[in-house]
Amino acid sequence: MVDLSALRRPPIIAASPMLRLQPPAARHILRAAPAVLEAAGEALGLSLSMPVCRASIAATRAALWLGPDERLLLGEASSAIETARRLQQALQQQPHSLVDVSHRQVAFAITGPQAATVLAAGCPLDLDPGAFPVGMCTRTVLAKAEIVLWRRADDGFHLEVWRSFAAYVSGVLAEAARDLADT
Amino acid sequence: MLLISCPYCGARPELEFTHAGQAHLARAREPAAVGAQDWADFLYMRDNTRGVHAERWRHTHGCGRFFNALRDTTSDHFVATYRVGEPPPQGAA
Amino acid sequence: MTQAFRSADRGRVDRTRPLRFSFDGRSYEGLSGDSLASALLANGVHLMGRSFKYHRPRGVLAAGAEEPSALVSVRRDAARYTPNLRATQVELYDGLEAHSQNRWPSLSFDVGAISDLLSPLFPAGFYYKTFMWPRGGWKALYEPCIRAAAGLGRAPREVDPDRYANRYAHCDVLVVGGGPAGLAAALAAADRGARVMLCDEQAQLGGSLLAEASGDPTDAWLARSIESLRAHARVTLLSRTTAFGYFPHNLIALNQRLTDHLENPRAGQTRERCWQVRARQVVLATGAIERPLVFPGNDRPGIMLAAAARSFLNRYAVVPGTRAVVIAACDEAYRAAIELHQAGVAIAMIGDVRARADGDWPEAARRAGLPVQTHTTVLGTEGRLRIKAARLLRLDTERRPIGAIQSHACDLLLMSGGFTPSVHLHSQSRGKLAWDQRVQGFIPAQAAERVRSAGSCRGVFSLAAAIEDGADAGSSAAGDAAACTTAFPAAPDSSRAAPDGAMAGYAGALPQPQAAPGSKAFVDWQNDVTTRDLALALREGFVSIEHIKRYTTAGMATDQGKTSNLNALGFVSQRLDKAIAEVGLTTFRMPYTPVTFGSFAGFARGELFDPVRTTPIHEWAVQHGAVFEDVALWKRARHFPQDGEDLHAAVARECRAVRGGCGIFDASTLGKIEVVGRDAVTFMNRMYANAWTSLAVGRCRYGVLLREDGFVLDDGVVARTAEDRFHVTTTTGGAPRVLALMEDYLQTEWPELQVWLTSTTEQWAVIALQGPNSRRVLQYLVQDVDLSAAAMPHMSVARGAICGVPALVFRVSFTGELGFEVNVPADYALAVWAAIYEAGAAHGITAYGTEAMHVLRAEKGYIIIGQETDGTATADDVGLGWAVSKLKPDFVGKRSLARLAMSAPDRRQLVGLLTSDPQLVLEEGAQVMLSSGQRPPARPIGHVTSSYYSATRERSIALAMVAGGRSRVGQTLCVAATSGDVPVQVTSPVFFDPEGKRLDG
C-alpha cells in the first residue's frame, strides 16, 4: 500500500524578491463566545482575549483575532492533532466550533523596507506603522482577493490567503514589486 | 469608495463591505401566523428614503459581522453605525 | 528656419540641450523644457489642428491643461500611439513624433473643411433633425459617416504593451496643485507635523510662478519652498500627477505619468500609476483658467489667451508673434502686452472691452507708450491658416458706434476675459458653489467633504494673498487632521477674493452693432459650438442650462468646457436677461483631464484581470490535455480529448466509461461549510427545507436551500459527521452566497443559537469516483473505511484514510451510478488522485470533465442550480417537492410556499423532452410552444434548460421547464429553433435507470 502522507504539494505561486511562501502550518478556526475563548486560550498557553484586530504569540503558537467570536490559531504543522486534543479536553461541554483549515490557506512572508508599499498596490488599508502597528492583524482585501494580513515587524508582514488565490495574490505582489523599482 | 466605520473594527474602506439592504426588518418569530399582505410587504416592500436611511452592511472581508448604519442617501455620509440588536443612536434620525 | 521665434534671454528652457522632433512628418528643433506646443511656436508653427465639426484650422489657445484645440497624437511605435493629447501638456523629448488629427489629406489642406462652408446645414441638434429617414439609416449609414468626418484622433488597434500600476495611499493632508497657494499649504501642514501629499499635473512645481520671468523675486521663494518640502520626511511630492477624480469620503484619484516624457523608457517600466489617496483633509489649490472672449472669427491660429502668451514667453522663451492686437476685459492682459512689447512684439492696439481701464497695469502700459482704447469690441478677424488682421469698433454703452471701424494688421491676437476659478474638484466632491460678483465667477461655498480651497481657485488672485490663503488652509487642515475632526470646514471667508474691476473680466459674447451673417463666434472651441448654436437652442425653447448644454454639446468635449462653460452661461444670461447665478451651472464630472484606460486597469489585465482559481488537481488535468471552462472564478476541466477527439466524441467516451466502468472527476470546487455547535441541527432545520433531526451520524441527505421568498437558492449533499457537526456542500458558484445567507440569519435572526460556520471549501479536495467499478478501484487504497454496501450504503459518510492520508469518504452519486467522493486535505490531493488513477487502470478508469458530468446528471434528471432554476422556481417546480419537509413548523422560505401563486397548476415544471429526430440536439434556452407555426406575439409555455446528446441513450435528450409540465407527459409540443420549429414529446425528466438500480453497482 502506498503512503502519500509525506507528499504535500503547495500551490504554484509567482516568484518575487520580497515574497516567501511559508512552510505548511497547523491552522484552526476556533469560534466561540468570549468566555469560552478565554478558557481555550488557557489550554493553549496564549491569550485569545486580545484586543480587536490583534494577534497574540506564545512560543510556536499564534492566535489572530478575525472577528469577535473568531480566532485563527497557527502552529507548527505537526501540532495540529495536539491543538485539537487540548481544546477538546478543555472545552468539552462548552459550546464552540473548532475546524481544521490547515490546507485551506497558505502563508506568505513579505519583508523588507518596502513591504508596506508593495502591499499598498492592492490593499486599501493605511499600513503606516502608526495606523497598522506591529501585532495588528485583520482580514482585508488585496486587489480582488481576500487575505488575512498580520504585521510581525516594522518591515515584515505575514499574509494568509486561500489556496486557490495564492497564485493571484503572489502575481499581484510580483507586479507591485516590479512597479516599486520605478518609484 | 466610502469609508465605513465597522462597530467592531473601526473605519475601513468600502471594498471590505457588502451592502445588505434595509435595516430593522425583523423576520416574524412565527411566519405562519403572518397574513399574506404583511408577508408580501416583508418580502418585497422597501423604503426609498431621500435623507437618512437605516441600512445593513456586513464587514465581509473583515470581522464578518453584520451591522446597521444610518446613511444620508443625498450625501453618502454616515450619521452612525451600530451593532445588531442595538437601537439607532438617539437623535440621529 | 530654426526656432526663429525663440527669445534670446527669457524662459526656463535649457538652451544647451536641443531636441529633434517631428510634427506631421516634418522635422523641427526644440529645447529641453519645451512643450510640444511651445516648440512648434518657436518654429513659427501656429497651425496645430483641425476643429471637430467644421474642420477649421486651429492653433493653440492656451498653455496648459485647458487647451481645447491643439490636440495631437504622439506615436512611439505601432502599439504606443496616444491620441487626443494637448500639445501644451506634451513634454518634448528627443525623437518625439507627433501628428495632427481630424484632417485629410493634410493639416493645411483639409477636404473636410468644406463642412465649414456647409455649416448652415449643421446647426445645433442637427443629428436629431436630419437623419430621421430611412429607418435604420442612422446605424447603417449616417452614424458611421458622421463619426468618420467629425471627431478626434484614432485609437491604436494593437494591444497596449505598457505596464500600469495601482497604489493606495493615505495622508493627513492632500494638497492638489503645486502653485503658490498649494506650496504654501503643503509647507504649513508639514510644519505642523502632518503627513502631507502634494500633487501637480506639471513636470515642475510652481504653477503660475513658472510663467513669471526668470529671475523674478518669486523664483527664490519657489526654490526655497520646494527645498523645505523635500526636507520633510513625511511629505510626498508627486509631479506629472493629475488629481482627476474626487470620490466620497475624501478618496481622490491621481494619475501619475512616469514615462511619457522620456526619450527611452526602460523596457517594462511602469507608464502610469493610478493612486487612490484617502486623505483626512484636502486642500485644493487648483488655480484659475483664463477665459477667452467671444467674437466672430475668434478661433484662428494666432489667437490665444494673454496668460498663455506670458507663459510661452517667460517659461518657454517663445515670442509667439511679431505684431499683436490685445483685447482686454481684465488687467492681466496689460501685463502680457507690456512683457511682449519688451520682448520686441509690436502692440498694434490694446482694446479694452470695459468703459474704464485705470488700474496699475493699464497705467503702466500707457506709460510704456502702448496704444490703449476702452469701449472696444471685435467685429471679426481675417486670415486662413493664421490671423492677419482684426477689425475693431468702439461702442458706447447704448451700443452706438464711436468712430469708424478699425482694421489692425497682426499675426497675434491676445485676449483676456478674466479668470475662471478651477472649482472642478470641489464640485465633484458635491461641495456647493456660489456666484461671486467681485470675482465674476463661481467659487467654492459650503464643503461636502473635509476640503478647503485656497488661492485663485477660490478667487484669491493676488500672489501675496494666495500664498497667505494657502498657508492658512494648510495649517488649519493639519490641525483638523490631527484632531480627527469629522465636520466639514465652514464656507470660506471670501473677503480675500479679487477686488472689483481689475480681474473680474467678462462672460458671454462681446457686443455686436448688428448681426453678421455667416460669421462664427466660438464659445466652445473643442466641440465647435458657436453663439449661433446657443441662440438657436434658446429660440427653440430650451431654458435649462443642462438642456442647452446637451442640445448644443457646449462643454461636453474632452476638455469639459474648461474655457467655455462660463462664456456659455454668460451668453445665455445675456439673452435671457437673467443673472448668471440664476442661470445655474452644469455638473462637473471626473476625470478632470482624460485618463488612459491602462491607468484605470492597472495590474488588472491578462492573467491578473481576475483571480484564476485552480484546484490542487489542476496540474494533472493540464498534463492530461484537459480543455477548461470558467465556472465562477474557477478553471474546471470540461473534457479530456484524446487523439484529436472533438468535444462531442470526448464527452461520449467519458460518459460510456462512467456507465460501463469507472470515471474519476475533480469535484474540489464544490462549496463546503462546516456547521458546528450544540444547536447545529436546530440551525439546519431552520435553514434548509429538509428535515435533519432524523439524519443519523454517518449519513448524508440531499439538501435544498430556499430563499425567504420560497424559491430555490442552492442545493448540495449534507453529511452529519457528528451529533453537533454537519459537513454541508454547496454549488461551486453558490458557496459565498450560501455562507453569507447562513451568517445573516445566524447573526441577525437567531443570535441565540450556539452554532458557528466555517468555510472548508479549500481545505478539502474532492475526488469523485463514479461507475460500477468504483468500489473495486478504491477498496485497496482506503484504510479504516469499509466500502461494502452493507457498511456503507448510498448516502453515507465515513472518516478514515486513503494512501495514508486522512480522508472523509462519501458514498454519493451525481451520475446515477455507484459512486464515492473522497475528500482529502488539499495539499495531498494531487498525489492521492494520481494513486487512484494508477490503481484504476486495471478497471478502465477514465477522467471525465464537467461536460460529461452535465450529461450524466441530465440523463438522470438531476437539476443544476442556475440551469434548471432561475430564481423563480420552487422545489416542487423542479421535482424536489419530496425534499421539502411538511412537518417542520418553519424554515427559510416556508411561509412563502403557502402563497397561492406558489402552487398554481400552470407553474413551469421540470419535464423531459425528446425530439422525433434522435440526432437533433435542441438549443438550450429555446422556447417551448404549444403548437408550431405560431406568429408573433406567440406565447411560449416553457423553455429548454438543458440539452445534450446522450451516448447512453444513443439519442438527444433535453430538460425543460414547461407550464403544467407534469400533466403534459405524452403530449407533443413544439420547440422554436433557428432552423424551424421542432416537434418534441414531453416525457419524464429521468431518461435512464428510472428505478435507480444502478446506484448499487
Ligand SMILES: [Zn+2]
Ligand atoms: Zn469589522
